[in-house]
Amino acid sequence: MSSKAYHHGELRQALLEHAMRLLDTEGETALGVRRLARELGVAHSAPANHFPRKSDLLTAVAVRCFEDLEKSFESGSGKSGQQRLRKIADGLYGYAFRFPQRYRFMFRPEGLRNPDPLLRGIMERLYAELGAALSMSLKGRQPDPERTFAVDSYAISLWSMLHGYILMRLDGNFEAGRDELAGLDREQAILELWLTTCD
Amino acid sequence: MSSKAYHHGELRQALLEHAMRLLDTEGETALGVRRLARELGVAHSAPANHFPRKSDLLTAVAVRCFEDLEKSFESGSGKSGQQRLRKIADGLYGYAFRFPQRYRFMFRPEGLRNPDPLLRGIMERLYAELGAALSMSLKGRQPDPERTFAVDSYAISLWSMLHGYILMRLDGNFEAGRDELAGLDREQAILELWLTTCD
DNA sequence: AGCTAATATGGACACTGTCCATATTGGGTG
DNA sequence: CACCCAATATGGACAGTGTCCATATTAGCT
Known part of the structure; x- marks a missing residue:
């Protein structure tokens, strides 16, 4: 909690949200672990705590997409x-x-x-x-x-x-x-x- | 020509053929410029003469694939x-x-x-x-x-x-x-x- | 034979994902 | 309250990538 968001806090959420944003605007190739971290203002290795491998991050994003899709029905x-x-x-x-x-x-x-x-x-x-x-x-x-x-x-x-x-x-x-x-x-x-x- | 193939010679052909081989066996992710060069025994930068950018190489491979497909018909x-x-x-x-x-x-x-x-x-x-x-x-x-x-x-x-x-x-x-x-x-x-x- | 244009080389740069040792922090227990 | 542990964040390292560059070699044509 507290004011300064994700120095500690909801980094996982922030990662997923920004990944969705990047996916929509620039496509899958823009989804890089280091880039995500950089643009969220954390160390390049911080995401590894929540998603040990890049594939874990991508899978989580895909799940979000499917959940969204399901709502269309x-x-x-x-x-x-x-x-x-x-x-x-x-x-x-x-x-x-x-x-x-x-x-x-x-x-x-x-x-x-x-x-x-x-x-x-x-x-x-x-x-x-x-x-x-x-x-x-x-x-x-x-x-x-x-x-x-x-x-x-x-x-x-x-x-x-x-x-x-x-x-x-x-x-x-x-x-x-x-x-x-x-x-x-x-x-x-x-x-x-x-x-x-x-x- | 001459004995030692592609120190000078048909590197372009060799690149495409080996790329097809790798594509079939390991998939698209195996198609790297440096890897191709390494496994053909040339410098990492040699392919750039025939395919300035990686996309040029990939496109040439895709063309080969389509030509092959066309023969099936x-x-x-x-x-x-x-x-x-x-x-x-x-x-x-x-x-x-x-x-x-x-x-x-x-x-x-x-x-x-x-x-x-x-x-x-x-x-x-x-x-x-x-x-x-x-x-x-x-x-x-x-x-x-x-x-x-x-x-x-x-x-x-x-x-x-x-x-x-x-x-x-x-x-x-x-x-x-x-x-x-x-x-x-x-x-x-x-x-x-x-x-x-x-x- | 000599020269030019094509081709091959190796170094550099900025990226990437993954691993590691280290530091900071928060929440629960004594 | 103090303490410790587990969760989390940091920065350095390594190997790999694509692309650019200056340099060297070579082939084919005049």
Whole structure:
């Protein structure tokens, strides 16, 4: 506590907050232990107390990102299956295009603590949410024996398409555009096109 | 020329080849200018003659990767639209799972020379190939005015799904699996599921 | 043969992450 | 209250990195 913040105090918090700031403004390459310390006015070795290795810091940042992302999905309950799916997709699109650097960072476990239980937990919760909306949407349609797929395949297909499109956009391989035939932005168009498989 | 290879000679080639080797075996993080030089037995500063900045080296490696990838698509001409699409998907799947490190590297222009014309050219050729197979596959089906999308949306949707699925697999977010209902590996299942939108 | 331009060398600088011994401090116990 | 211990912060060290520089070597062309 006391006036002068982190000569002693909440350095861990300060590190994470400033890391998020840097991630958003300059991207992952700006996340250096020494730089963080320098810009917070502490010794270059101070962060090591809270995060022994750089990967620990990065993992903690990624966890924060995922927690933030999860809030974008606030309970689409009550709606129809397709409405919930649209809400999930919009949540993902919105987050990715508002915080591009975060999105690129959090899904790329390069320098992250390998299979972090926290991260896997959040991923599985997101996946479960998607699966719930999907099976609601698939329920009660006429079965076509030649084209029957497990719900998991639907979920993975949709998840993959959204993720792939976002990354291609963020990496500059696709450009923003419209589907004039459907009268929709491209990201909405490919979602509606995909929803076609559900009925 | 002469016996002792690259004291003078084809250093550029040697750099690229060894970089590819390292990329495949240890991943992108192993691609360091000094390390390359050291393991080729030249001075740490020798590569700078051929690649002034590290990004130039990385870009050249990425170009090689894309050229290799393009060979996987050897002319699926003559087949039907869907057959060509399956061939393209299999080519991408095969390359990605045979050379995971390459795939992750080449599509992530982090330290690459930003909008490299060579890379963009190859990307556009791949995209054109996909578009050709797709419009062949879409031609002559009954039009449904409520569900009409531009060919570009189809192409981007498929491209995105394949790319997204591959990355999720490579990053450990998805695991390999089967769709027991369809009796297919997951990557084949989501492809067949997607092809559903074409008819 | 000689010269120029291409290429290789080794030193320097400013970074980085990680380890270490040392100092300071705060909170709980006697 | 005094004390001690564990948590935390410090600064130095080491090996590694990319980039720039002045210097040396060499290859190919006139």
